[in-house]
């Protein structure tokens with residue numbers, strides 16, 4: 001688990017999670033600054049007692065909970081409730097390190113408490129969100145996709161962190177078909193085989209006979225037909241004001257939306273305190289609560305830990321389906337390939 005943005009609720013949520021009895025039997029490698037985790041524990045009102053190892057310590061990690069202290073953002077320098085390049089750089093270092101633990105087969109799943117994308121961008125202007133950074137750290141061009149997960153329904157999206165004004169121009173049959181395939185594969189791999197996917201329309205009333213836009217007829221409908229021809233159980237375009245209603249009535253296991261908030265609003269209304277974001281496509285699950293850094297309540301001990309716990313449990317459940325090979329032994333070149341390499345990536 002990477003500790004999220006030090007100025008937000010991430011440290012508090014990480015501490016709360018570690019103190020949760022539901023995590024007592026889980027092996028958790030926490031990566032971040034020890035003083036920030038202590039600050040989070042103080043905010044959360046919990047006491048943590050876990051072994052601390054330094055970043056360049058090769059060898060075996062103890063079972064249970066352990067903190068890898070990167071010493072990258074002393075708590076005394078943190079301004080709560082504000083984005084900063086320092087917090088962004090530390091977040092990216094923490095994230096790169098846990099990604100490399102997973103790539104090395106040491107961790108089965110990756111989790112992070114909320115990052116702040118503005119902080120991250122202040123530190124690394126090249127990346128607008130986590131996806132490009134994951135590709136860089138893992139040397140892939142997989143461009144994984146984000147899912148929002150509630151037990152009763154999953155939400156995948158065709159476009160994500162882009163301006164709303166660009167959504168229509170970024171839609172294509174190929175892109176929607178790729179999202180359908182990844183939704184089908186990811187949910188099947190997660191123990192929900194052959195998911196029934198409702199595909200949201202872009203325009204009001206799915207265009208209403210081309211009255212309100214042509215994308216539903218010209219792009220979404222052919223993409224759904226192509227998915228169905230491949231054996232994917234997809235239906236749409238379905239007017240987006242009712243597609244989630246139909247899902248929670250039991251018609252769909254997942255909804256594919258065209259843009260970020262088309263799904264997020266529905267999902268957060270249904271389960272703000274238990275929503276999980278799953279980033280799929282990298283061979284191991286990457287999970288985080290669906291809510292963000294909550295700068296307005298950072299440091300106040302008010303952050304609800306429900307979504308963070310659900311993220312951890314989902315990560316553990318998915319990881320159990322595909323366990324890592326070489327658990328808990330750091331690679332010999334960890335100092336340079338692991339955290340050292342991660343720090344260099346952030347500085348480059």
Ligand SMILES: NC(=O)C1=CN([C@@H]2O[C@H](COP(=O)(O)OP(=O)(O)OC[C@H]3O[C@@H](n4cnc5c(N)ncnc54)[C@H](O)[C@@H]3O)[C@@H](O)[C@H]2O)C=CC1
Nearest residue numbers: 114115116117118288289290291292293294296297303304
């Ligand atoms: N898991 C992650 O890494 C996520 C990161 N973000 C990032 O977080 C930053 C802030 O995003 P916003 O849109 O402002 O959303 P936000 O989720 O941080 O805050 C929205 C509202 O929800 C409340 N809230 C959030 N989490 C809460 C919790 N655990 N308990 C009680 N109340 C909570 C906040 O106090 C605020 O009023 C952005 O940089 C965004 O990119 C957003 C979503 C997920």
Ligand SMILES: NCC(=O)COP(=O)(O)O
Nearest residue numbers: 129130146264277288290
């Ligand atoms: N990429 C994780 C994350 O930030 C999830 O939140 P969202 O911005 O996609 O809503």
